[in-house]
Amino acid sequence: MSESTNLPGWTHLYSGKVRDLYERDGAASDALLVVASDRVSAFDHVLSPGIPGKGELLTTLSLWWFDRLDVPNHLLADHELAAAVPAEVAGRAMLVKKLDMFPVECVVRGYLTGSGWKEYLESRSVCGIPLPDGLNNGDRLPEPLYTPAYKAPMGEHDENISFEQSVDLVGEADATALRNASLAIYAQAAAIAEQRGVILADTKFEFGRDPKTGVLTLADEVLTSDSSRYWDAAVYAGAETPEARMASFDKQIVRDWLAANWDSAGTPPELPAGIVEKTAARYRELLERLTA
Structure with a gap:
């Protein structure tokens, strides 16, 4: 390669x-x-x-x-x-x-998982948005949440921000347009994925403004295994535990192996051939499931 x-x-x-x-x-x-x-x-x-x-x-x-x-x-x-x-x-x-890019990563969460689940355990909220009691890891949220992040300069970490902070960054009109577009795209994509037996748990979008027309424009990658969390709907429905239903079509295999085999000090170890092939197979399976 x-x-x-x-x-x-x-x-x-x-x-x-x-x-x-x-x-x-x-x-x-x-x-x-x-x-x-x-x-x-x-x-x-x-x-x-x-x-x-x-x-x-x-x-x-x-x-x-x-x-x-x-x-x-x-x-x-x-x-x-x-x-x-x-x-x-x-x-x-x-x-x-070329676009004039917005410094906002537009995250939409349809399900409670990942960092959202960790926050929920502590405060019954996700990115400061209150949620009802009684939710489990992997549960579908009452409605999709828009949780923007500030796109930090290259080499630095993006930072979760409130909608109000996104208004401070880009102005109320653009912040509202980004939120509305993100929620609408998520709804459309989740429905398409559902028809193919796949759950779109969460995703992130990036937008820019076309300098010639002024039109808000979707950019970067979109709805890939790297920018989104996808689950198998049949596995989700039949799993015996909340955790078992969330096997994702992405590099989670890599994360799990690395977490078990590296103490975060120094250079990460080389990935075994079996882990590489299993990860590639999950990427291929998602593409086949969605586009067949």
């Missing part, structure tokens, strides 16, 4: 834990190239080896969702530019327009 950042015709702008961003060389261009790598991260570390085929699986799933969501997105349909996408990243690259 090639992870080179040297792509002919494109200038490398930066690399995150999973994706690399490029700008087209030459005259002023509105085109960016978002490339999903096979890198896998956990506990703020990029691990070795990567997950073979992961970048292509994530990109394929994002494109599938963009095609079904009733919202403007950042994809470019410029065939001339598309022909210039280097062969070495074909299948795992998205050609997109």
Whole structure:
């Protein structure tokens, strides 16, 4: 698997834990190239080896969702530019327009799990939003919750914020638009997933504003195994314990193995081949379940 950042015709702008961003060389261009790598991260570390085929699986799933969501997105349909996408990243690259990005990560939670469950145990709330007593880990929430986060500069941790704090960041009109769009997309996507026997427990979106039209635009990856938590609906319904129903279609296998085999000191150990293949299989299974 090639992870080179040297792509002919494109200038490398930066690399995150999973994706690399490029700008087209030459005259002023509105085109960016978002490339999903096979890198896998956990506990703020990029691990070795990567997950073979992961970048292509994530990109394929994002494109599938963009095609079904009733919202403007950042994809470019410029065939001339598309022909210039280097062969070495074909299948795992998205050609997109430049946007003025909002510094808000738009998280929607439909089920009580993860960090939300930990907070609920302490305060009967999620991100400060009160919830009723009597909920269990993995329970469906009375209604989906919008819990934004501040997108910190690269290398720093994102920070959960209240809706009121998001208003301070971007203004009331944009904060409301981000919340409404996020909840609407989640509802549509959750219904589509449910038809395929899959539960969309939670997800996160990123938006920007098209500088030419002013339109709020969905950006980055969308509804992938890396940005969302998916569960098998049949397993969820038949499991004997709350924890058993939440086997997710993502890198949880990696997290669990690392938590059991690393004390968080120094460099993480290399992932065993069996863990890598099991994780790749879960990514593939989700794509097949949703797109079949």
